[in-house]
Amino acid sequence: MKQISPDQLKDLIQGLQYRGYITIGPTLQNGAIVYSEILDINDLPIGITDSQKPGHYRTTQTNSNAIFNYVVGTQSIKRFLYPPIQKIFSAKFTEKKIEIQELDKPSQRYAFIGIRACELEALKIHDTIFSKSEFKNSRYTTLRHNSLFIAVNCSKAEKNCFCTSMNTGPEVKYDYDLLLTEINKNERHYFLLEVGSEKGEDIINEFDFSDADESEINEKYKVIEKTKSQIEKFLETDGVKESLLQSFESPVWDDIAKKCLACGNCTMVCPTCFCMTVEDYTDLERNSAERIQKWDSCYTLEFTYIHGGSVRVSVGSRYRQWLTHKFATWQEQFGTFGCVGCGRCITWCPVGIDVTEETTKIKKLSQLQTTSLEEL
Amino acid sequence: MIESLEKVLVQHPFVEGLKPEHISLIVGCAKNVVFEPGKYLFKEGEDANSFYIIRSGKVALEVYSPEKGSIIIQTLDEGDIIGWSWMVPPYQWKFDARAVELTRVIELDGNCLRSKCEDDQSLGYEIMKRLANVFDNRISAMRMQLLDLFGKS
Amino acid sequence: MQAMIPSSYRIQKFIKETQDTFTIELKSIESKNGFTFEPGQFNMIYIYGIGEIPISISGDPNKSGILTHTTRAVGIVTKEMAKLKKGDIVGIRGPFGRPWPVREAVGNDIVIVAGGIGLAPLRPVIYHVLENREYYGRIILLYGARTPQDILFRKELEKFRSRLDIDIIVTVDRAIKGWTGNVGVVTTLIPRAPFDPINTIAMICGPEIMMRYTIIELIKRGLGKDKIYVTMERNMKCGIGFCGHCQYGTEFICKDGPVFSYKEIEHLFGKREL
Incomplete structure (x- = not known):
């Protein structure tokens, strides 16, 4: 384990840029933490902290010089590896054939700075879906393969965090190239730096970073323990799959439907949601056409449209699909939960619907074998 | 003659499983009838004096309209039964039944059957249960027909 | 991609x-x-x-x-x-997608139940079993159409029927003048279709309601749930399991289906707004 100063972190970022990486890190935009290209350490949200509750998100400027003193921003790095709008091909119509022009293989190499344990776990889930299934999303696979992941151990938790329940954090344990732990103690601000891959090793070999001593190393575990102790939200995952699968007719769905606006925010901010739709366009004279894919949400009525009508008409059925997918059917499909406990869906729900509360309610009802919400 | 009718009758799904004493009761009301293609078993408005058990062939239940002629509502064949109007007042047929193919039936006299069912109500209940099963299947099928499943949604 | x-x-x-x-x-x-x-x-x-x-x-x-x-x-x-x-x-x-179980069905009677345009996805099965006729027992096609004019592949069905080694029974929901065939829904053909229920594979395609009632009739005849196959339809944008639209419980209809045995999807089949 190494220890580096903020200036050395600045050098590290520059070093990545010299190596041709597009450096992506947290930035403050319109009052929220957003992953975006950074050119310099000063682009990072120095002194910014956040507060998150159901349906609530605020950032504030503090006097601290801490860089990573927030939990998770509006969106994960999903939008870089699996963009919200992505052209699939463009096409020209000729007498001979439909000439398809495929997109070039993506050449950009991203270095993601500041990504959290839960976000790495989400990345692993996307790897399973996009790179390990029968068909592959080659664009995602290439981009992801060429990327560098510099993770950060969370130094605080917020009200919506429940990574400990999902067993995804807060400690970053694997799948990183480099790992930072920010220490801000006794007027001293520094980062512990660990190497998790050959790629990461290769990069720090260029620098003359000094080793961390035992007391510094201990600080890492103090940070993790402190963060863990701040996590209040809890979701009992044992049996959640079974209870959801048994609760197809649960009164909870109608109850949620009274609040849920079916806006789809939860699916847009979710780091694992992967549904998309495909749209075809032509110019007015039909000389050229293109097909794009766009993130889609299972909360829309169009999502299940087959000729004659949509299958999931009620809002309750759409919420049920989403929640059941995340915590039950996802396991059958991909071997894990579709949730990493980042809490974004709770934070960005305009009416503050909380997945941990709803799953708990469903579980209790199925255990009590009652259909009365009042009995809870 | 009676004996062979009994043999034929017990093989029919409608009668299958009926107690021997009940079978011999209804055999007394039965006779073998053959309808050539195009011949009517009965017509709408006529007195409903018979209950038909189809042994083979095909019968169309129809209703006549002046503009469209006879419209087939349903076809029935081997294993089916036709007609329960003999059981419900005013004992009149509400539809036409026409043999589409050469059709062999066992015709049970409605009056005879009705009085035997009245006299031996355990037979009556057996017949009713079997008819209820037929009603159930016909109504389900009719409801599906009404849905026009293969039409434009 | x-x-x-x-x-x-x-x-x-x-x-x-x-x-x-x-x-x-x-x-x-x-x-x-x-x-x-x-x-x-x-x-x-x-x-x-x-x-x-x-x-x-x-x-x-x-x-x-x-x-x-x-x-x-x-x-x-x-x-x-x-x-x-x-x-x-x-x-x-x-x-x-996953095909009809034509290989698994070798040695069995085959009952094909089709409704309306549902005959189209089943026609390749008919071709296949007729081309490999010796591998199968009795082959029965029960087909329901809206009216006699809506009967799909009519000439071809007549040609198949003339082979004499396939039973083709057609019924229509609404007869027109001159129609001498069956009138009634396709499910009414099942009770007396000539197949051996303990040695039969059934393949069904049609509107979901029709498939539900067909399954009921086939089970009444004694067919096992694992011997009844249906093909499902849901919204699909990609066909390869990426768009998420066709999810049906745990299944992606595009890659885990569209053909499923009834046993596999019994717990999902007929559930509302799934």
Whole structure:
């Protein structure tokens, strides 16, 4: 384990840029933490902290010089590896054939700075879906393969965090190239730096970073323990799959439907949601056409449209699909939960619907074998 | 003659499983009838004096309209039964039944059957249960027909 | 993503089947290798600049030179397709999906129950079993159409019937003058269809309601739930398990289906808004 100063972190970022990486890190935009290209350490949200509750998100400027003193921003790095709008091909119509022009293989190499344990776990889930299934999303696979992941151990938790329940954090344990732990103690601000891959090793070999001593190393575990102790939200995952699968007719769905606006925010901010739709366009004279894919949400009525009508008409059925997918059917499909406990869906729900509360309610009802919400 | 009718009758799904004493009761009301293609078993408005058990062939239940002629509502064949109007007042047929193919039936006299069912109500209940099963299947099928499943949604 | 890129096919023949259904026969422009598929699989068909939809393959799996699709003009894309003519070009991605269990069915009686346009995805099964006739027991097709004019592949059905080694029973929901065949829903044909229930594989395709009642009748006849196969339909945008639209409980209809045994999906089948 190494220890580096903020200036050395600045050098590290520059070093990545010299190596041709597009450096992506947290930035403050319109009052929220957003992953975006950074050119310099000063682009990072120095002194910014956040507060998150159901349906609530605020950032504030503090006097601290801490860089990573927030939990998770509006969106994960999903939008870089699996963009919200992505052209699939463009096409020209000729007498001979439909000439398809495929997109070039993506050449950009991203270095993601500041990504959290839960976000790495989400990345692993996307790897399973996009790179390990029968068909592959080659664009995602290439981009992801060429990327560098510099993770950060969370130094605080917020009200919506429940990574400990999902067993995804807060400690970053694997799948990183480099790992930072920010220490801000006794007027001293520094980062512990660990190497998790050959790629990461290769990069720090260029620098003359000094080793961390035992007391510094201990600080890492103090940070993790402190963060863990701040996590209040809890979701009992044992049996959640079974209870959801048994609760197809649960009164909870109608109850949620009274609040849920079916806006789809939860699916847009979710780091694992992967549904998309495909749209075809032509110019007015039909000389050229293109097909794009766009993130889609299972909360829309169009999502299940087959000729004659949509299958999931009620809002309750759409919420049920989403929640059941995340915590039950996802396991059958991909071997894990579709949730990493980042809490974004709770934070960005305009009416503050909380997945941990709803799953708990469903579980209790199925255990009590009652259909009365009042009995809870 | 009676004996062979009994043999034929017990093989029919409608009668299958009926107690021997009940079978011999209804055999007394039965006779073998053959309808050539195009011949009517009965017509709408006529007195409903018979209950038909189809042994083979095909019968169309129809209703006549002046503009469209006879419209087939349903076809029935081997294993089916036709007609329960003999059981419900005013004992009149509400539809036409026409043999589409050469059709062999066992015709049970409605009056005879009705009085035997009245006299031996355990037979009556057996017949009713079997008819209820037929009603159930016909109504389900009719409801599906009404849905026009293969039409434009 | 190669599976997301359509390749060009030219229409060799456009056949108007009934008032609102049609068949297109296609030949690859880009490849000479022909098109191989298994009965029950589907393609994503791209109409240039308009859109793309999944349509099952309705042709003979033994004839790889020609790719055949039969569909009904109901949506934006299929209505556009209905205007196509010989020489026109469409884009094709596929074949996708799990096929009908024609291999598993070897040695069994085969009961095919089709309703309306549902005969199209089952026609490759008929071709297959008739071409491999000695491997199967009795072959029975029960087909329900709306009216006599809506009977799909009518000439071909008559030709099949003349082989004498397949029982084809057709019924219509609404008769017209001159129709001497059966009238009534297709499920009414099941109780007396000549198959051996302990040694039969059933394959059903039609509207979900029709499939539900067909299953009830087949089970009444003594068929096991694992011997009854259905093909499911849901919204599909990609065909390869990425778009998420066709999820049906744990299943992706595009890649885990569209053909499922009833046993596999009994817990999902008929559930509302799933």
